[in-house]
Amino acid sequence: MIFAGGKLFPDAELNSVLGDLEAEIVQTLSGPPLEAETVLNALDALGRELDSGALDALIAQYAPPGALEELERVRPQISRASLEARLALELGGLSGPRPFGRAEVRPLGVLLHVAPGNMAGLPAFTAVEGLLTGNLNLVKLPHGDRGLTLAVFQKLTELEPKLAPYLYAFGLSSKHHGAIQALAALADGIVTWGGDGAVSGMRRLAPPGCKLIEWGHRLSFAYLSGWEDLDLSGLAEHVVRTGGLLCSSCQVIFLNTELLSVAERFCKQFLPVLEKAAAEQYKLPGQAAQGALYAREAALEQIVDRSGSGDLVFSGRCCSLTLRRDRELELSHLHGNVLVKRLPREDILPVLRRQRGRLQTAGLLCPGPEREKLAGLLARGGVTRITGPAGMSSALPCEAHDGEHPLRRYMRVVDMEKIF
Template identity: 60%
Template sequence: MIFAKGKLLPDSDRAKVLAGLETEINATRMSRTLLPETVLSAVDALGRRLRSGELDALAAQVLPAGELAEVKALLCRETLEEKLDAELGPDFLRPREFARTTAHILPLGTLLHVAPGNQLGLGLYSVVEGLLTGNVNLLKLPRADKGASLAALSLLAEEAPELADFLYAFDLPSSETEDLKALAALADGVVTWGGEGAVSALRELAPPGAKLIEWGHRLSFAYVSGYADKDRELAGLAEHIVATGQRLCSSCQVIFLDTEDLGEVCRFCTEFLPWLERAASARTGPGAGAQATLSGRTALLERIVEGRAAGEAHFPGRGCSVTARPDRELELSPMEGNVLVKALPRAELLPTLRRQKGRLQTAGLICAPAEREALTALLARAGVTRITRAGDMSASFPGEGHDGEYSLRRYIRIVDVEKEK
């Protein structure tokens, strides 16, 4: 399906829509200004409808309950006003006066959003960010969306018909590169949520003058150096690992212990496994536990065959596993509730994490209260962009940046106009 000019159209109309899209976009940008208040009112109304359960049946097909709740919480006036204030200032539309020039803040122009497949609500939220900054938005839907984003965009245009000229969405497979290239050619900025392969592919498609705005894959971890409330903290970390399936950029891939003792690493694995099993036992869905077990054992067998499993200790559980590894590198885990545990004394934390510079995201910190400030500062210096409690690693917080940046600032441009003498 296609969403264009406030209407849902069949995919058979794609060629016709693409052929006239540049003319439509140019007409909108020449004559229309989209004010934040219009967007805030419409998104707030959409959020209320979502929170009333209007789209729950459809959204539940593509979003886990936790992610759906976060999307609903983010789509409200108060949260978005805080975002605008934090990222652009309370009066960002007001021109800035300087001695010889006036600086005007304008939209980047037209944004192509390539939505991720692992967090389906991000496509809609990315478009909302584009609307808040006054841009025309083209959304390439992920394959697994199943109409949820199209339904939300329809409701948004229903709440504020003036948004219709700024919203387009295409259920377009990535294999159809010519149509993707046609969309990219219209964009002043290409917003991509994906790994290195997806980013490289878009670099090939985007025209030279387009700004490539990458929200690429990141790696996150937990760091354990003592406890404030051991049972609560380990339970929270286990529930986070299982609930996210370790598929998100903010998911815990490795648990680092502030120690040099590999024996302590193995003792932690033995202690943590029951917490992970309890969390895994609450997992729902056909074959979820079997898939987790298969992922863990496949990863172990591959490492054995490749001769990379020397020194490892594997602790299998029911629908999950914990693996102690002797190295100190941050890496991707086997996922699905199969977590890695390694020693990383704080004296080696910064030089070790710096080897993943540009790919770091969230650190879930578990430590004694007296240590929290110092360890937080050390993690921040190492390049981590989010520091949370371990159970909250994938929670969204109003006003937070994204991968160390304020996203709205990447969707605007500054136009300097010389003053009359």
């Protein structure tokens, strides 16, 4: 399906919608700018409908299972107060008087969003960020979108018809190479969410001069120092709750030690904590089954792919720990199956440097007096979030995104000289 001008069209209309797009864009951009207040009002109205439960049926119909719970979690981020705070933080100070005259912040113009399929609401969220900054948004929907984004766009434009000319969505797959290229040719900026394949694919398609805004996939880890008397349950809950699937999910638990025996002792101490967290988290048989299948898969992969590696596997119910001898940050076996490695503090920097550009969250667990120094070291190593292990995937109000303020990237500064 295609969404254009507040209406839905079948895919067969693609060429005709694309044919008219440039003229429509020029017409919209030459009209009055889209005020952030208009967008905030529309989002406010949508939020009220959401809170009243009026949209529950729509979400149940179009979103994957678990979307309502996920929405509950991110709801504060799309509240008026939170968005206003973001606008003030991210764009404040960019405009105003200058020695030469004044500076203004303006939208980039047209943003092409290559939207992610990994979270049901993200395609809509990336478009909302574009709207808040006054941009016209062309959204390439992810393959697995079941209609939620289109339903949200329809609802938003019903609530505020002024948004209609600023929102377009296209259900295009990789076979529509030409259409994606045509959209890229119209864009001032391309916002790409996704893995290395998606990012490099869009780089190839972007015309020279088009700004590339990439939200690539990331790796996160926990760093533990002097943990013996500390509470590990928060880390265990995080590991099973996120299943290793998020950018902020812990893939490797790094221990500040050289000694294998100390690391083994940690695994024996942590495994029951992890099992308890898994038993509490996996309430449905399907969830437990998923954990058990991945744990079995992890054990088989150890046998088949890493025989002779010297890895030690600590298997639990629906979860496992694999103690590896190297020090690299890498993807874990997922779903409650996490890696453990030794990483003395003096080796933190070289190890993290090898993953530069991919690092995100470090969940730091250590005694209070060590915290400041270790946090400084991790920050120098390139991580962009340092949290407690329990809160690695919790949204922090007004936080940056992978080390940057997104709204700022969707704007440009126009300097205006005062002519006397």
